[in-house]
Amino acid sequence: MPDIQVGEQVFDVAFHPAESLLYTGLLTGEVKAFRYDDQGQHESAFTVRPSKKSCRALETDADGAYLWTAGKGKGLHTIDVSTHKVVESRKNAHEAPINRIKCLLPHMLATGDDDGVVKLWDPRKPDAVRTYTKHFDFISDFLWLEDKKHLVASSGDGTLSVMDVRSGKTEPHAQSEDQEDELLSMVTIKDNSKVVVGTQLGMLSIFNRKSGWGDCVDRVPGHPHSIDALCPLPSTYPSAHSTILTGSSDGLVRAVQLFPTKLLGVVADHGEFPVERIKVDRAGEGRWVASAGHEETVKMTDLKDVFEDEEGGGDGECEEEKDEGQGQKFGVEEENDSDEEGEEREEEEQETPTVVVQEGPKDSSEEGDDAEDQEGKDSDDEGDDSDAPVQERKRKRKPEKDPLAAPGRRKKGRNEVVADPAFFADL
Structure with a gap:
């Protein structure tokens, strides 16, 4: 698919969970949506501007009816996808710019800001349900563990925190030791038994849930620069349980297999621009992967083409x-x-x-x-x-x-x- 030109720097991307619809959050505060087909053709769907300040985070609900946006303006906005209009705005939802949004349950949403504050929201209520202030630096990523109803947050202060959303306590259920590096991204492997964390120094830190959250159990070197984005591979691929997509500040999106560690290939190349967001369509089970960085385009890569070439190689090694x-x-x-x-x-x-x-x-x-x-x-x-x-x-x-x-x-x-x-x- 040709690169999607959006006209401004892209901060975040999100897919509709069931339709071929891509959302982009831009530096200007606009949210631009694009429709695409299986042949790689795309067209503009709609444009909304909830805030005059940059849009840093996007998230959809389970059925894709609503799209939440947040950013430098510190507000949390809700867009009705069917009418393309902002139906609700929570101004000053945080005291600092918001970096991340994560939909946890049908009536629960999590947001994290530059000061390390994490808030839980019920879209039916105007105020936050719960606030966590354990971190003192920016929240870089969220991870939802459905089996335990745990929300994991990574931070620039070098620690992970685990919050049990069923508990009324404002203290985290667990928190890791200082990893002496900025933690930037997270993903699970091995049927959610292990958590992979991308760091500023280019190391993949592995946490074993059975061993607790105190410290990582393994570190995988290899990336020459920071690992700003991680994404799981669709479960339809044989090695999906141990293969992830990594986005690094060297501009490459890689397919990496862990245990044993192997570079399967380069999925996309952004040149000199760092890769900060990677998403797979159809709720992570589709064929198109979108990657974005500090450029004014979104790269759409067909995973089927990438991994069919790899399977043709026999042993799965790249050229x-x-x-x-x-x-x-x-x-x-x-x-x-x-x-x-x-x-x-x-x-x-x-x-x-x-x-x-x-x-x-x-x-x-x-x-x-x-x-x-x-x-x-x-x-x-x-x-x-x-x-x-x-x-x-x-x-x-x-x-x-x-x-x-x-x-x-x-x-x-x-x-x-x-x-x-x-x-x-x-x-």
Whole structure:
């Protein structure tokens, strides 16, 4: 689908839960709606301006009849989608600009602002039902856990808070320790048993609900910049229980599989603009994913095309990973060829691999234990023969430790010398 041009910077996007309708919240305070079809064609549906200040957050109710908007103006506005009009406005709903809105239950809505205040609303009542003030920095994202009726909030103060909406207490049910990093986005995996949190430093922090909310149980590196948006994959895909979509400030929307960690591919590229919002249509079960950043367009990507190409690859690896694997295989074949060239001179076979693999004395394999001990004392960079296989295994595992990093040039091994093939012709 061609990019949807909206004319102003996009702050948030939302889909109608049942219809092919996309909402965009803009810097000017306008809310623009667009209709689209399966062939990728789109057209403008309506435009509403609830506030003169920027619209930062959008959310629809369960059946899509109403659209809630909020932003820098600190007010909470309700739009009737059928009439395209603002039917209710709660001015000064917060004392600070509102960043996030989340629909929890048919008659319950949550909002979070720049000061870390979280409020619960009943759309039938004018005032907030409950207010939480545990955070002291902006609320970056909300996560709703239906089974426990828990609302999870992430904050720029480096903590998560868990609120039981069934309780009348204004204190959170649980709160994590300081993660020493801004927490920007959240999503669940493994049938909601684990919570993945995106951070400012580009780390994915994994929280296990069974282990409590005190601290994360794992961290997954790989993103070069902050992870501003996370989104689950539709459940129709086989790996949906452990695969997420990540939006980073490097401008890329990635499909990432966790446990084991693997980069499945790049879904969308926003160039130099950071990605701050990712949504999938049809209440998260559709085929179109919308991504937006600091640009005046919304990218619509067909997930079916992305993952059909991946399934055609067989093992689910992206082309970059395949190329990297082929390069490693090619290196092994070169070593085998060099051994065949040395068959005619059996007396020099022990010296040849020493020249190719290690920087050190060519006759190290012929020296005794005393000579090996002396070599260990002369140089800390050179190890004995027993350390060589360990170093080789570490080099092979490097791609697994940082699977999300963009592949670059192959680095020379610690004790490896790159020799021209003509070198072996004279041996």
